[in-house]
Amino acid sequence: MGYWLYYWPSIAGRGEFVRLALEDAGVDYVDVGRDRGANAVAQMIHNGDHFAPPILADEHESVSHVAHILAWISRPLDLAPQDERDFRRMHQMQLTLTDFVAEIHDTHHPLGASLYYEEQKEAAARRSAVFIDDRLPKFLAYFERVLTDNPDSDEWAIGRRCTTLDLSLFQVMRGLRYAFPNALAENETPALDELTRRVARRRRIARYLDSERCIGFNEDGVFRRYPELDRPDQ
């Protein structure tokens, strides 16, 4: 089983949700953008059926949209719940996470991704305030409840085992801790915090996070540290 991941080489971004699944499963994959440059990614979008990266391909087909990619590979990677209805719920919650990530992105780019942050700083400050007041607590409370209400496990979001959704929740919590540490600290999320530690301890994830394959957060990605958008330091 081999995969080709097409994503921008200089950021973790949305590609990281796919990378974490591939890394945790220990499967072979080529990170095309990092191997052959951003042009190879742009070319794949231009040639193919896809609107935007990340795109994941095997020998037979290529698939885009994070939640859709994860639904496609979670079973072969043994990162899916067994039950069919749980599988649908996993995809549904991953789509809610997709919306959460889009709103996190838009805190620094409320007027459009084609403008620089510096061109929309004032709007970004207003959007971030609304995000921190209204949206962040709502999303966190939702996923906190998903974890505490899972009848099949005290450890994972759905079913009895770790799924791609848990790996994605880990990444969002890491990203929020990078981008909005003060706002995050206003929310009580013991189950999400414990999940984040649990995922970080998984053998292949721990090794990946320590490796050069793992790109740190930076101010070109989805999760950006602009202190002026976070709550002020105490």
Next chain:
Amino acid sequence: MGYWLYYWPSIAGRGEFVRLALEDAGVDYVDVGRDRGANAVAQMIHNGDHFAPPILADEHESVSHVAHILAWISRPLDLAPQDERDFRRMHQMQLTLTDFVAEIHDTHHPLGASLYYEEQKEAAARRSAVFIDDRLPKFLAYFERVLTDNPDSDEWAIGRRCTTLDLSLFQVMRGLRYAFPNALAENETPALDELTRRVARRRRIARYLDSERCIGFNEDGVFRRYPELDRPDQ
């Protein structure tokens, strides 16, 4: 086969993508929000596994997120491609349409859905200009190419038959014609225009559009007519 749709009663909004599929298939469904009021919708979100409406339920389970709902019901409603890979591509393109709809919504609410339009008019004007210049042409060109490149049909987006994706494309084109008629006219979209006419002529869709069940566009929904956000009249 019966369904219960949970969506806000006063707008077409994202619920309309689900309604169009149910109406085209001619299946029985209860529009819970319109029958029993917005409180019944709020209650369903509060009780259940869902972050936001629309939510569709049958006797066994309930599902949220438009693209996920449509993937769930398209086969039983006979609005899905036969081929498994085409089915995945349909879902993928529906997710791209989800992103398009989110960007259309954000033209009038760039700073957050919890603020009134009147509180963010200036930011909305800037975001709309970026949308009209960069994003609208890009999304339209993508879906235009989807239609013209379908090897199996000159009439539909994927496979040989009308799918939930075609019905959703119809709704987006109608909505854009309502919200951004001048900006839309700057784009050449003959295949999308023809698809829109073709869907409007479908027997059950034509009957639905004429019925009282069909809520028109208004300034509380996703597609809003604010002339100051569109290109100026010639």
